[in-house]
Amino acid sequence: MRDYKLVVLGAGGVGKSCLTVQFVQGVYLDTYDPTIEDSYRKTIEIDNKLFDLEILDTAGVAQFTAMRELYIKSGMGFLLVYSVTDKNSLNELLELREQVLKIKDSNKVPMVLVGNKADLKYDRVISVEDGIEVSSRWGRVPFYETSALLRSNVDEVFVDLVRQIIRDELEN
Numbered sequence: 001m002r003d004y005k006l007v008v009l010g011a012g013g014v015g016k017s018c019l020t021v022q023f024v025q026g027v028y029l030d031t032y033d034p035t036i037e038d039s040y041r042k043t044i045e046i047d048n049k050l051f052d053l054e055i056l057d058t059a060g061v062a063q064f065t066a067m068r069e070l071y072i073k074s075g076m077g078f079l080l081v082y083s084v085t086d087k088n089s090l091n092e093l094l095e096l097r098e099q100v101l102k103i104k105d106s107n108k109v110p111m112v113l114v115g116n117k118a119d120l121k122y123d124r125v126i127s128v129e130d131g132i133e134v135s136s137r138w139g140r141v142p143f144y145e146t147s148a149l150l151r152s153n154v155d156e157v158f159v160d161l162v163r164q165i166i167r168d169e170l171e172n
């Protein structure tokens with residue numbers, strides 16, 4: 001069976017690596033080098049079926065690179081991650097989403113909007129409503145707030161993404 005290729009995108013420091021490692025390995029690693037871009041494999045069960053995932057944890061969204069174009073092309077689903085403590089990180093996603101839609105040449109690409117670091121109550125600068133607003137502007141892209149630290153909603157975002165890919169495959 002072929003792999004489901006997922007790509008984790010977002011500004012530096014929002015928690016892409018923490019979320020990925022928490023999902024794949026079930027641990028919270030707080031020592032991740034922000035420049036490391038790595039891919040991970042995990043097999044998950046959804047509705048009694050097994051799915052092999054290949055997850056690319058990206059780093060560096062500042063410039064549009066040929067590399068980025070390549071992995072967006074081959075990606076089947078995208079986690080667009082911001083941090084609820086970083087206003088700019090949500091703005092950066094607007095641009096990233098445009099890039100994804102342009103490169104995939106489609107306006108229906110499996111995607112999940114993820115507001116991470118939801119545990120940081122006192123540092124929060126982006127409200128749940130702000131996240132919902134962006135998600136509806138994007139045509140009701142599924143939206144979750146997560147905490148990689150507390151492992152809250154971590155499985156949910158990945159499973160939602162895989163379900164979207166499966167659904168699209170059935171329709172086409």
Ligand code: GDP
Binds near residue numbers: 010012030031033
């Ligand atoms: P990346 O650059 O997007 O890959 O970000 P990292 O995953 O390396 O996370 C950057 C830093 O944010 C980490 O060192 C953690 O200290 C912190 N962090 C990541 N996720 C969470 C979270 O859910 N809650 C809290 N409180 N901190 C987090």
Ligand code: MG
Binds near residue numbers: 016034036057058
């Ligand atoms: Mg990282």
